[in-house]
Amino acid sequence: MHTFAELTIVFIILMDLALAVTGSLSSCIRLVALQGVVAGVLPLLAGHGAPHLRAVAFAAVIISLKGVIFPWLLMRARDRSGAGKDVEPLISYPASIMLCLGAFIASSWLGSRLPLPEANVAWIVPASLATIFTGFLLITTRRKAITQVLGYLVIENGIYIFGLALFVEQPMMVELAILLDVFVAVFVMGIAIFHISREFDHIDTAELSELSDWRRGEYGK
Numbered sequence: 001m002h003t004f005a006e007l008t009i010v011f012i013i014l015m016d017l018a019l020a021v022t023g024s025l026s027s028c029i030r031l032v033a034l035q036g037v038v039a040g041v042l043p044l045l046a047g048h049g050a051p052h053l054r055a056v057a058f059a060a061v062i063i064s065l066k067g068v069i070f071p072w073l074l075m076r077a078r079d080r081s082g083a084g085k086d087v088e089p090l091i092s093y094p095a096s097i098m099l100c101l102g103a104f105i106a107s108s109w110l111g112s113r114l115p116l117p118e119a120n121v122a123w124i125v126p127a128s129l130a131t132i133f134t135g136f137l138l139i140t141t142r143r144k145a146i147t148q149v150l151g152y153l154v155i156e157n158g159i160y161i162f163g164l165a166l167f168v169e170q171p172m173m174v175e176l177a178i179l180l181d182v183f184v185a186v187f188v189m190g191i192a193i194f195h196i197s198r199e200f201d202h203i204d205t206a207e208l209s210e211l212s213d214w215r216r217g218e219y220g221k
Contacts, residue, residue: 005045009127016134020096029074032150036066039157078146088143103133125165131158
């Protein structure tokens with residue numbers, strides 16, 4: 001099933017590029033959800049022979065969290081915060097896609113020089129590193145807090161895929177070590193986004209970075 005796994009890797013790379021140029025917030029949430037589902041299925045395709053029942057059950061948990069629960073939490077946070085439809089990038093979309101392409105080229109070069117076990121699936125290391133970079137790109141070049149939460153989820157997807165290059169079978173220890181933290185982080189960020197929007201009527205991080213302590217004068221008295 002390695003051919004299907006390699007096609008899945010190509011699909012993940014294409015989703016990274018799509019995230020870099022997608023202007024719709026809802027589409028970004030759906031793309032991240034789809035990428036999480038594909039990442040959850042990948043170990044079942046990359047292993048030798050038929051997957052074990054434990055691996056299938058674990059993949060079902062991963063798919064449920066990344067493909068259903070996380071997107072639902074983010075859609076709910078978007079609706080309750082009154083966020084607009086656009087992601088409002090700080091740089092142009094052509095610049096974003098050029099950065100993603102450059103990251104993939106650099107990831108290919110770096111992956112060929114890392115002292116890692118030989119991967120059964122071609123391009124899995126460059127794809128994982130490029131996915132991690134795409135997550136950082138979303139965090140640093142998008143205005144809305146929800147999009148930055150999506151960036152953290154994309155980074156987690158990249159780490160999960162990178163774990164497959166180290167552990168051929170289902171990387172349970174790698175995923176379990178970070179999945180609970182990510183779940184808590186998304187839950188807390190959803191609550192924080194709601195309270196920020198209720199207090200300031202927006203979730204634009206560019207405007208939030210300009211806030212000052214308006215009560216400083218009172219404390220100085």
